Amino acid sequence: MKRLIKPKEAVLILIVLAVLTVIILLGNNSKGAAEITVITETGAQVYSIDLRADRRFVLEDLTGTRIPDMEFEVSGGDIRVTKSDCPGGDCVHQGFASHTGGVIVCVPNRVTVRLTDTENEYDAVV
Numbered sequence: 093m094k095r096l097i098k099p100k101e102a103v104l105i106l107i108v109l110a111v112l113t114v115i116i117l118l119g120n121n122s123k124g125a126a127e128i129t130v131i132t133e134t135g136a137q138v139y140s141i142d143l144r145a146d147r148r149f150v151l152e153d154l155t156g157t158r159i160p161d162m163e164f165e166v167s168g169g170d171i172r173v174t175k176s177d178c179p180g181g182d183c184v185h186q187g188f189a190s191h192t193g194g195v196i197v198c199v200p201n202r203v204t205v206r207l208t209d210t211e212n213e214y215d216a217v218v
C-alpha cells in the first residue's frame with residue numbers, strides 16, 4: 093500500500109507549519125499601534141495610538157482644543173471612527189481599519205488613521 097505522505101514530505105510540512113506559526117505570531121505582536129494624523133492650520137499633528145487596550149476616545153490638539161468633532165474606538169486591535177461631524181460621515185462608514193496598512197480618511201476634517209507596524213513615539217510634526 094502506497095503512503096500518502098512520505099517521511100521527508102512530513103518533515104517539510106512540519107517546517108512550513110512552524111515558519112507560518114512564527115510569521116503569524118510576529119504579525120500579531122506588531123499589530124498594536126496606529127497613527128492618527130490631523131492637519132491643522134499650524135501643521136500636522138501625529139498621535140500614536142495603542143491598539144492593545146479596547147476603548148473609545150477623542151483627540152485634542154496641542155492647545156487642548158478637541159479636534160473636529162470625532163470619536164474613535166479601539167476594539168480587538170482594530171480602530172474605527174464612531175462619530176464625526178463631517179458631511180456624509182464617510183470616515184464612519186469606512187468602519188474598522190483592520191490590518192497593517194489599513195487606512196481611514198476623513199477629508200473634510202483632514203484626518204487620516206493608519207495602522208502601523210511600529211510604535212513610534214513622536215506626537216507633533218510642523
Ligand SMILES: [Zn+2]
Binds near residue numbers: 181182
Ligand atoms: Zn469624516
